[in-house]
Amino acid sequence: MKKERVSILEHELVPKHEIVGEEKVAELLDAYKIKKEQLTKIKLSDPVIKEIKAEVDDVVRITRRSRIAGKSLSYRLVIE
Amino acid sequence: MRTKKIKGIKFGLLSSKEIRKMSASRIITPDTYGEDGFPIERGLVNQQIGVIDPGLRCKTCGGRMGECPGHFGHIDLEAAVIHIGYAKLIYRILTATCRKCGKVLLGEEDRKQFLEEIERQKERQADVGEVVKLVFKEAAKSRVCMYCGEPQQRIKYDKPTAYKEIDEDEKERRLMPNDVRERLEQIPDEDVALFGMDPKNARPEWMVLTVLPVPPVTARPSITLESGQRSEDDLTHKLVDIIRINQRFMENRDAGAPQLIIEDLWELLQYHINTYFDNDIAGVPPARHRSGRPLKTISQRLKGKEGRFRGSLSGKRVNFSARTVISPDPDIDIDEVGVPEAIAKELTITVNVTERNFDVMRETVRRGRTHPGVNYVRRSDGRKVKVTESNYETLAEELDFGWKVERHIQDGDIVLFNRQPSLHRLSIMAHYVMIMPGRTFRLNPTVCPPYNADYDGDEMNMHVLQTEEARAEAKILMAVQRNIISPRFGRPIIGSIHDYITGLFLLTKGEKRFEKEKVLDILHKIDVEDLGEPAGTFEPPEGYEVSGTKGDEVRPIPYWTEKQVFSMILPRGLNLEFQGKTCAKCVERGEECKKEKCSRDAYVMIQDGNLVSGIIDENALGSFKGIIIARIFRQHGEEITKTFIKNVSRLAINYIKQAGFSFGISDEDIPKEGKEQIREEAVHEAEKKVERLIRAYEGGELEALPGRKLEETLELLIMQELGRARDYSGDIAERYLGIENPGVLMAKSGARGSMLNLTQMAACVGQQSVRGERIKRGYRGRTLPHFKPGDRSADAHGFVRASFKDGLSPTEYFFHAVGGREALVDTAVRTSQSGYFQRRLINALQDLEVKNDGTVRETRGTVVQFKYGDDGVDPSKSDSGKFVDVDEVIRESLKVET
Ligand SMILES: [Mg+2]
Ligand SMILES: [Zn+2]
Numbered sequence A: 001m002k003k004e005r006v007s008i009l010e011h012e013l014v015p016k017h018e019i020v021g022e023e024k025v026a027e028l029l030d031a032y033k034i035k036k037e038q039l040t041k042i043k044l045s046d047p048v049i050k051e052i053k054a055e056v057d058d059v060v061r062i063t064r065r066s067r068i069a070g071k072s073l074s075y076r077l078v079i080e
Numbered sequence B: 001m002r003t004k005k006i007k008g009i010k011f012g013l014l015s016s017k018e019i020r021k022m023s024a025s026r027i028i029t030p031d032t033y034g035e036d037g038f039p040i041e042r043g044l045v046n047q048q049i050g051v052i053d054p055g056l057r058c059k060t061c062g063g064r065m066g067e068c069p070g071h072f073g074h075i076d077l078e079a080a081v082i083h084i085g086y087a088k089l090i091y092r093i094l095t096a097t098c099r100k101c102g103k104v105l106l107g108e109e110d111r112k113q114f115l116e117e118i119e120r121q122k123e124r125q126a127d128v129g130e131v132v133k134l135v136f137k138e139a140a141k142s143r144v145c146m147y148c149g150e151p152q153q154r155i156k157y158d159k160p161t162a163y164k165e166i167d168e169d170e171k172e173r174r175l176m177p178n179d180v181r182e183r184l185e186q187i188p189d190e191d192v193a194l195f196g197m198d199p200k201n202a203r204p205e206w207m208v209l210t211v212l213p214v215p216p217v218t219a220r221p222s223i224t225l226e227s228g229q230r231s232e233d234d235l236t237h238k239l240v241d242i243i244r245i246n247q248r249f250m251e252n253r254d255a256g257a258p259q260l261i262i263e264d265l266w267e268l269l270q271y272h273i274n275t276y277f278d279n280d281i282a283g284v285p286p287a288r289h290r291s292g293r294p295l296k297t298i299s300q301r302l303k304g305k306e307g308r309f310r311g312s313l314s315g316k317r318v319n320f321s322a323r324t325v326i327s328p329d330p331d332i333d334i335d336e337v338g339v340p341e342a343i344a345k346e347l348t349i350t351v352n353v354t355e356r357n358f359d360v361m362r363e364t365v366r367r368g369r370t371h372p373g374v375n376y377v378r379r380s381d382g383r384k385v386k387v388t389e390s391n392y393e394t395l396a397e398e399l400d401f402g403w404k405v406e407r408h409i410q411d412g413d414i415v416l417f418n419r420q421p422s423l424h425r426l427s428i429m430a431h432y433v434m435i436m437p438g439r440t441f442r443l444n445p446t447v448c449p450p451y452n453a454d455y456d457g458d459e460m461n462m463h464v465l466q467t468e469e470a471r472a473e474a475k476i477l478m479a480v481q482r483n484i485i486s487p488r489f490g491r492p493i494i495g496s497i498h499d500y501i502t503g504l505f506l507l508t509k510g511e512k513r514f515e516k517e518k519v520l521d522i523l524h525k526i527d528v529e530d531l532g533e534p535a536g537t538f539e540p541p542e543g544y545e546v547s548g549t550k551g552d553e554v555r556p557i558p559y560w561t562e563k564q565v566f567s568m569i570l571p572r573g574l575n576l577e578f579q580g581k582t583c584a585k586c587v588e589r590g591e592e593c594k595k596e597k598c599s600r601d602a603y604v605m606i607q608d609g610n611l612v613s614g615i616i617d618e619n620a621l622g623s624f625k626g627i628i629i630a631r632i633f634r635q636h637g638e639e640i641t642k643t644f645i646k647n648v649s650r651l652a653i654n655y656i657k658q659a660g661f662s663f664g665i666s667d668e669d670i671p672k673e674g675k676e677q678i679r680e681e682a683v684h685e686a687e688k689k690v691e692r693l694i695r696a697y698e699g700g701e702l703e704a705l706p707g708r709k710l711e712e713t714l715e716l717l718i719m720q721e722l723g724r725a726r727d728y729s730g731d732i733a734e735r736y737l738g739i740e741n742p743g744v745l746m747a748k749s750g751a752r753g754s755m756l757n758l759t760q761m762a763a764c765v766g767q768q769s770v771r772g773e774r775i776k777r778g779y780r781g782r783t784l785p786h787f788k789p790g791d792r793s794a795d796a797h798g799f800v801r802a803s804f805k806d807g808l809s810p811t812e813y814f815f816h817a818v819g820g821r822e823a824l825v826d827t828a829v830r831t832s833q834s835g836y837f838q839r840r841l842i843n844a845l846q847d848l849e850v851k852n853d854g855t856v857r858e859t860r861g862t863v864v865q866f867k868y869g870d871d872g873v874d875p876s877k878s879d880s881g882k883f884v885d886v887d888e889v890i891r892e893s894l895k896v897e898t
């Protein structure tokens, strides 16, 4: 039997992950007056990170559905 | 002050060299004090390692008692001894290294890989433990040394501190501690790194002691008993034992005693040093005091709840605090606390004497120790003087600017009040002191919910604030009225409870007419300026005397309605509409809500501070619900809310005192017809249905529900049927009791208890269960010997048809106890589990902070959440967790339009 490969990004429990462009990252860091290292981290080995082909040092934006706020944003720095 | 940042903490072992280097004295005699009462030289409390006697000076640093922190000494051990704390690790290292050349038994390639992996983990600041575990596992497999070719022997570890080597012929040979030490010494520095150890800070052979550090006397002070006898610390006792055996060992060895005796003494020395470190080792009898009490040695000082870490460092005992039983006082404010005078005389606040308070302070000192007086004064030179019966007058005369006066707490002082367990921030709030006679703390009953307190013997703690900053902070952040809205759910946690709700319910229920005197009575001690226009007048009945009337003159009497009376304490500008507790859920049943024309008067409508319709109950003013309180808090602020709560309480008490209210055992009585009806229509009917179900089951006519076995289906249906029986009997009871019944009234208004409680008391207790099922455990095939095996009927499996008032039959009583036990065990388990869970949560979250930009960050500044709670709302300033109540905003803006 041949296994069909389904992208985990399609799954309803996986929130939207997207790589943030360099300019946007600079804006973000400036807005919060933080360094990249002060973002929360996500491992390169994370299945979603593999799937969206992000690389170490990329920043990903995660958009979640939130029961409280409707939509919530968070940013993570990809690490090894 | 210059602040320094901690870069890291390094842990290592002490080498013999280091122990000698830091030692101020080599200790050789097991004695402490001499005949002259002075410490013996080279003894265990000698003056080189610290002083604990007043008047003596330290011979090492010259400091007096209190100045000298103490200095370590040492004992030169005549024989090497295993350090019990590292016994297991020593065993692992022995099995992992060559018995001849000391190298770790790993091939070059493996060795390199493991070292690299350890390096990587360290760089990541991750735990190297997992890698080290693999090193030991891998190295222990080698039978022959790959470097020198030496065949390895099996090593056996005999708890707690013995090692044996087993050769090919299965012959055992004891490895004495000095053999072990020699082997460990052989391990090259480069190999030590494989154990995750840094050879500069921790060489393996340092785990075998040849020198024992002796802690300073200041760490093990002796106490002088009342008889004048000295009693030494447990550690000192233990050190005495160690020195004695050490000496005996030396004497015997020097005298050339037989090997057997030497080994025995060696073993004894090991035992004493083991118990010196840890007196609670599995399989080792603990060292005991002469009285039979086990000694408290080093590990016992550190471990556990009362140990140094959890007991002395993370938690300490505090001064300026008091604890006693609480009792109610509805006449004090919600932010006040009644403090017994006896406590007020023990707790003080330090006041600097200045020009501005000089006269007041002199008056205070002049009162001496009588309240409100002083306990101590501190002169300008810093000398502290105890105020006594004989010196307070002179002190008052001498009082001068720059002195400090430790005055008793008095009315108006701010203190912190706390009840354990402190589960949320409202468990500690700021109250203002009110000195009272008696021995208990007095607390306004409306503040019980945040503390989760009641008056069945609860005790609470009080802390007196000592600095101006602390008092300001308490006043601004911790005052009770600041915390009316709970940060947990964004609704009031302070509000009416119990009889207050009953009072308000009684007042606002039904149409009432109050003449002026009655109104004033009900408004007693409430600040109302204007009663407003009366609702109307009524003719005085025959023989009615009206003050101010003469003769036969008949004058109509003005009256105010119950809604008007309640409205008098509502602030102007309050507009509110909501459903009360007595609402019959018309909308949910598909009918239209008749709003202010509701036949049950369940629709509360307030217009511009006037109660137009509705009965006031728990929904309106109770703690946890409190719709009116919530609105007043947001619209008018905390001070007005505080006054409102006070007024509501007084109104409720005043009215309930007039109307009268009581609940007794006879209030659970149901008339004969009612009883009959419950027995026949509810219980008997259900039992018959159960029988029918059982017959259907036994006859194979019962059909299984989807996903259930046949037997499960039967049980389920029986449970349903019996549950219905209880509910139905409750309904019947309710009909017979009627709303006027005080029990029903309390349940319906939300004051106390539920209809279920009443059902069980008056009608039928119902099915008892264990784990959600009927009771089925007990004897084979039956629950009790009173029943036939295989009996599936209701009463054989825990259905209690009686009510509490009627009394339970013996079997019913037993089943009830079975069910009750489960509830008891459940709560016990739940509280301990949730307590531990909360401890872990707090430890994990305590350093997170909401910054000014709304982000949540930890101490390094890492952003944990970009917007606090995803919506940036502080729940204690929210409306049930929401930023705004949209419906309310719309209603308000529509009003402005028209
Ligand atoms: Mg209690
Ligand atoms: Zn000293």
Ligand SMILES: [Zn+2]
Binding pocket: B098, B099, B100, B101, B102, B103, B145, B146, B147, B148, B149, B150
């Ligand atoms: Zn070797």
Ligand SMILES: [Zn+2]
Binding pocket: B579, B583, B584, B585, B586, B587, B593, B594, B598, B602, B603
């Ligand atoms: Zn209704």
